[in-house]
Amino acid sequence: MKNKKLRVAILGVTGAVGQEFLSILEERKFPLAELKVLASERSAGKNVKFLGKWMTVQAAAPESFKGIDLVLSSAGATVSRRLVPEAVKAGAVVIDNTSAFRMDASVPLVIPEINASEISKHKGIIANPNCSTIVMAVPLYPLHEAARARRVIVSTYQAASGAGMKAMRELEEQTREVLAGKKPAPKVFRHPIAFNLFSHDSAIREDGFTEEEYKMIQETRKIFRTPELKIVATTIRVPVLRAHSESIVVEFERPLSEEEAKKILQKSPGVEVVDRRKENYFPMPIEASGKDNILVGRIRKDPSSENGLAFFVSGDQLRKGAALNAVQIAEILFS
């Protein structure tokens, strides 16, 4: 990163990803000249801690972005659609962690390990992919580069954190209630989450796929620049706090042995191979939580297709799946 210190605003700072932005800026010693913490009217006046100091959250408004160089935005697609263009008008670059602009052809959709070269093409907005897309794409891309993926079959095991801080608290509270013999009333999620799982709570499209599944399909194609890549996804919410896991089966154009795949993944950035068969030790969400890398294991030939490979991944949904990926983009953008 250049010596220049940046004036940064976090939009949606009180949310789960917003809080993670604060931790990651601290951890990575991001060069800040100024930090503005913004959220909805409802959260204005709350305090958040950064580098040991309390900061007062301000209500985000079109005027909030005057003099700001970089906006890290994660306040929902509706807020982004309203405020991100204002931030761009004010001269800021926005890294937006909502679905608002991801599929806009003029907006780069970036995972630095895969398509960092897209960053410089931005016109004010760079989109951060959906968390379940990132967790799959980081380990899949180096394999795709080696053997060219033709079809991907993925089933997810998604943590409560994907639905925000309130959803994480709901998982804990409901679990306490169930253990006390009570019947919990779901509030954030539509269905009980304690000791349960259910299809991802996004809208169902005409074709029967959830919006979450559609994001995984469309975003992966855009990031890989493979509009023809076939993907079928099933997205499931599980009673886990903050890391997403995914069971992935891929058909490649060219043969890819288990050994080759492991070797490729071992030297791929953003990936950590956890594949100790004798100990039955593979990626687990509690171990992926708090880590930068996506854990990948259960790497094996799929005997049910010609050039098939199966594997299982866990990745911190709030870090690499959201805040960390956005900060990594910012680091490249201003380097």
Place this chain on the structure above:
Amino acid sequence: MKNKKLRVAILGVTGAVGQEFLSILEERKFPLAELKVLASERSAGKNVKFLGKWMTVQAAAPESFKGIDLVLSSAGATVSRRLVPEAVKAGAVVIDNTSAFRMDASVPLVIPEINASEISKHKGIIANPNCSTIVMAVPLYPLHEAARARRVIVSTYQAASGAGMKAMRELEEQTREVLAGKKPAPKVFRHPIAFNLFSHDSAIREDGFTEEEYKMIQETRKIFRTPELKIVATTIRVPVLRAHSESIVVEFERPLSEEEAKKILQKSPGVEVVDRRKENYFPMPIEASGKDNILVGRIRKDPSSENGLAFFVSGDQLRKGAALNAVQIAEILFS
């Protein structure tokens, strides 16, 4: 069922499936002349309740089966290998819920909704399939009959109950500990199960597949009488108490529309279609728990393969996945 009342022994009565045998025999008013409750030396002397009366558990021994017509066996493969042949010698028919005899060519492996006609071919032993096999096979078979399955890609979300009663208690206790801020020490499972998930804790084969995955593959082929059926399975343990869920993608030989698939499943025995897209209401393990039917939903065309279909199922692992299926076999056997 004929009027004849049967002398029945339950082998492994103190286990999770053993307890479920008792409930199901009660519920279904199974015609009993005598009930013998057997378990390991360690459990002998314990009491179990049946039809409101306490019964004392006896240590299972080769002599235990004298005069017994039917043995419902679920005490693990090692015990079955030792005692089941003794029970057969004593003149009993054994319905065995372990992996000991499932792949034995002379032993019928039966799911009554699929291959009840195999029952009469038994030579003393009838094998009950693995729970995750049953939960997949019951809804898959009628679709296979309609359009012929060529390849199945399945990822499981398996409940703690599959590892027995102690595993269910461990899930509850560990969860309490985590909520109290403690770090739990796994005992039954190799890894923490509270708010976590991990690859199924069975041995890993040379080819990288778990024994659980191998069971799903081999048993389904035997039950469907399709040795050529291609299956790739990924089996994952999740923090759910007693119903298994599975994300299933199938490639068929012939086209099968979403509507046709739904119609077929709606009239298939052992299956209940739960597929309310507008309400985002699909199969969930807490709703499958205690039910006889396998819940099936998220039924949709898979656009990533020619005649593809995707769906999601939840089924009570202890009931249809184990004890109920065995009792249904017994009902046909003695009818």
